[in-house]
Amino acid sequence: MNDRIVFGLIGAGGISRSQHLPNLSRASHIALKTVCDLNADLVQDAQKRYDIPHGTQQHKTLLADPEIQAVLIATRAESHVPLAIEALRAGKHVYVEKPLAETADECRRLTAAQKESGKQLAVAFNRRMAPAYQEARRIIDGHGGARNIHYRISDAYYIWGKAFGASPGTRIVHEVCHVFDLLRYLVGSEVKSIFCAASRDDDDSLLLQFANGAVATIMSSGYVTYDMPKETLEVVVDLGALRVEDCVELRTFGLDDCLQVYRFAGHPHPDRDITHVELFAKCGAEAMRQLRRVYYEKTQRLETLRSSGEHPQERKRLQEELDHHAPHINYMMDKGWLHAVDHFAQCLLDGRPCRLATAQDGLRAAQITQAALTSRREGRVVMLEP
């Protein structure tokens, strides 16, 4: 099968069920041979749903298979580096979820192991490959570069509290790391200093200065409800600006050689309703806002039904709809998940230059994260090494 890279997947939890399993199964340049998880039920379910030939609870079994050329690691952060090093030493290319690791020192262990192995490694900072951000980068580059940026990234508090344990800075480590990488990618320069202030845990404001003189602010809040778009990017270029809302719409302001509005199709999940895919392509941000509002109202209704114990049939129906049929609120826009893994495989196949984040980029994101946490704790600007 030399038109496809044979992949193994380690970790079949949340992100794999919503993204990697469906994406690896439909990517043009990938053949998914084996799925591995400590949880046997997740392995069986994935094999059945996506027709995957092999399943195992032992990652060593997967790594020992000489036919597997690349491994996607979608476990939680603490096991990314040890598993990635093992995979590289077993002769596999590696695509690993973000954050690469929680500390820069750990990332350095991996960058060293990767050099030694001669294998390719990409970090899943997938926003680089979102069609909306690819277009934004093209426009930014054609108009003198990014000079002043604002990025808001927000969601409902309980997601991070429940999944990763609420601690000061949790969102910065696990979520804002995406933005650090994306801004470096869009600006094309290194972050040289950072200041971070918080009004409470997981409610932060960050100010970044880049070596090339660009500046950026990031608003990160875990206290926003589902009806607000999750993220918005605003960029001032040499003269004029652009705004990207939730990866479905890009608007330009004063850039007369560009369209005023670009819209981007949504991301489909094979088991769920896909009406949003075309709605986003046709109506962009307005469709996103309306869908978000409907989803929000349904979750509020479900909460009321749960606490009152009334109308059990309606509650069951609503729960079923939100869990299994409605497009997933955080995965219905195209943030580049599928393009990123498929691009990785394509680069392995034909040697084209890879646009994904490298281990070095993963390390840089970890350094910026650490500097942000230090700034937040000590109330001062932290300088980063060039």
Ligand SMILES: NC(=O)c1ccc[n+]([C@@H]2O[C@H](COP(=O)([O-])OP(=O)(O)OC[C@H]3O[C@@H](n4cnc5c(N)ncnc54)[C@H](O)[C@@H]3O)[C@@H](O)[C@H]2O)c1
């Ligand atoms: N790129 C994105 O948009 C995005 C979105 C969400 C999560 N993530 C990242 O994906 C990673 C996973 O998050 P999640 O929410 O899916 O976590 P999760 O806990 O739902 O899933 C992790 C899975 O890994 C399995 N696992 C752990 N160690 C293993 C091992 N040694 N061998 C086999 N399986 C093992 C666990 O049993 C679990 O099922 C995190 O790093 C997270 O930050 C990325």
